[in-house]
Amino acid sequence: MTDASADVVATTSRWSPRVRRIMGFLGVLVVVVVIWELYKVVGKALGGVVPGTELRLRPPPDDRIMPHTWDVVLQLFRPVRRNGELTVLLLGKAALFTLREAFVGFVVGGLVGFGLGVAFVRSTLAERAFMPYVVASQTVPIIAIAPMVVVWGGKLDIPQWLSVAIIAAYLTFFPVTINTVRGLRSPAPTAMEMMRSYAASPSQVLWKLQVPAALPYIFTALKVSATASVIGAIVGELPAGFRDGLARALLEFSQQFNAEKLLAAILMSAIAGILFVGIVTWFEHRLVAAAHRQE
């Protein structure tokens, strides 16, 4: 199986899938833009109501609420206010600030998640004892937890961005734990028996067999967690009244009732998420390939 996947990597040409992926991405973008603009044109032609009824179209197809897609992009390169800095600069700085929190949370959450996963696989008792709490922790809405963490952080004189990182970690660890458990248990019983027959120590079994086998599972979780940590960071910023992050920009623009700027901020949040997942994927390719070579 390992050999087969290595073959796939070797035989497929290097640029073709990449080009295809970019084409696919751009294709979807074009479709979304066309649907958006078409909805506006048709909606306006219909007078903003569903034909034959009094029902108003939602969202209303006017420029105030649904600005032209190009106006949103142009807004990025217009000053955020008269004589102010460019919107893209303001949002870029905000995105970097938020990504820093998300990244710290992601790393902490990833390590905690992995550690819990290993502990659960090692000890069924630990799994039985802790798993219900781990699951319970994720059913509590993050917006309920976030203000509490920020308040506690304030009491303990932890910098606010670190409190937010903790919230991001909180969203990160769960998928990693679940998938780590699953992945560490994925090697075939025969492989485990073989390792034991070589008198491999538990940690050798873990690092030489179980972890490499678990990597694809863990990276799947990490990609989920990467987006979750960005969301966690933004939600964590909301109650804190953060000056520098994306949440502030989102709130400020929604309050100003400015759809172009708001959509530009949403666009930037999405780009931040894509960037983060992209980085995780890059590491995935390198690490999983390295693990295969090791085998």
Added chain:
Amino acid sequence: MRGIRGNGTWRMVALVGVFALIVAACGGGETGEAPEAAGGGGEAACESVDSVKVQLQWFAQAQFAGYYVAKDKGFYADECLEVEILEGGVDIVPQQVLATGGAEFGIAWVPKALVSREAGANIVNIAQVFERSGTLMVSWADTGITHPRDWAGKKVGNWGFGNEYELLAAIEKFDVADVELVAQDFTMNALLNREIDAAQAMIYNEYAQVLEAVNPDTGELYQPEDLNVIDFNDPEIATAMLQDAIWVEEGWIADEANQDIAVRFLRATFRGWIFCLDNFDECVTVVLDNGSALGESHQQWQLNEILALIFPATNGIGVMNKALWDQTVEVATSQIPDLQGVTIPDSAFRTDLAEKAVADLEADGLDTKGTSYTRRTITLRQGGE
């Protein structure tokens, strides 16, 4: 939605569509350090500096210009105060921050603070900064709604979440029949799209946002003539409730050293507001410097209107107008479910500290009543840019 300023939860609902459970954890009121050095002021070197925090209801904007100006112009420093201005946020309720010792001073609307008091927050109003309510009911001029009675049979928007009591009181007062109360979101879209006949708006925010929107018929911005406004401060209606006031925790202010800190804080804050009367543009600049995403013309509009909510100040800035307090309490205890049948003691506010601050400023030759204040003409630009 600036009513939302007063209630953070509202905004979260608007944005995320979910209630946020606010847990005011960690009791224990750590109070500001009580210093021995008292009085002071002027440019005299400080023997010691007192560090205090003030919790706003929302992000930096002209609504809070007085605090930012007092800080940036050094008025707090002149009073030997090191003031940290805590911006509000979605889930930040200043009354709770006060009650848990997170700040010495908090800005809150009177009715909301009264509800918090009833829920156990021991807070007291030491300065009623805004003498007038900023809440309006806005409708299109062509619908001819000029009096609460005209709401009969109409769709009237409101924000709910504690922002609707002035409206409910007016409906009751004029016995308006068949009003269809509609939940209004945090934009003015429902009014702009004529889905509702009247919309709630803060004069310093949402009302301006309508005037910053383009009228598709003319291609120009909407003009004040396009709109009718019902003002709850109108003596004919008189259901206005007091809004931004400075509150402190009762235990904290019981300490004489803290009373001295409070007087110095009020003196510097009032000085900041009075400064804006004569240095309007400079004040707008201070606000813009503290919030990089704010629109310039919108903040000019806001400061202009905020000053009109403060000045003229009947008893000098910050000193409670008892008649308006009584009116607020009357509306609150008749309209707010949590306060029905509750007797609000007059000890919920005190005027001695603000009076002392005002007297000191008068002695310095400052116009604390701002009787000469007249609104400027602000030219709004699209989107408040």
